[in-house]
Amino acid sequence: SGQVAPISEEERRERAAAAERADQAERAARARLDALVAGAARFFVDRDTDGAVYGRRSDVADRMLDTITGPKIAPRVKLDLHGQDEAGAKRETLRFLREQSERGVRDVLIVHGKGLHSGGGIGVLESVVMRVLTESPIAPKVVAFATAPIRLGGLGAMVVRLDPAR
Secondary structure, three states, X not given: OOOOOOOOHHHHHHHHHHHHHHHHHHHHHXXXXXXXXXXXXXXXXXXXXXXXXXXXXXXOOOHHHHHHHOOOOXXXXXXXXXXXXXXXXXXXXXXXXXXXXHHOOOEEEEEOOOOOOOHHHOXXXXXXXXXXXXXXXXXXXXXXXXXXXXXXXXXXXXXEEEOOOO
16 A cells, blocks of 8 residues: 556556647637637727828727827837748737737837838738737737837838736
8 A cells, every 4th residue: 555656658658648638728728818808909090191000909099199109209129020921020020029018118119121122012011010919919918009200210110009017
């Protein structure tokens, strides 16, 4: 009595496989929950005739757009997506925003470029960034975003205000 018998190699493998299946199921459930939470964030997005984009969460006042495009805005953290393809830009933008939110950073700059070196000279990364900001699991933490002031990159960059407390 009180003796512990070692488990067989086969049983150890079965237990490891069961644990991996449980981990996969938990990751899938978390992803579904993140998607549901992200769906709760609604955004108003406009584009000026000059191509500038302005977006804010539906529960945020218009004046926030003035704040993030005004002369005092000075994001200390920047992500440069030059050279990324769509999948890489999406992955890096999501990673960057999560990381900055966890660090408590409020204002960030995302440089997506103008697409001058893209196939046909048409940029796609701006729309990738906007989808991450408005439709991904990080969307509830995004307060507002706008095309950056000229001094920060103009049409080739976007200023993003995060709400790390959310």
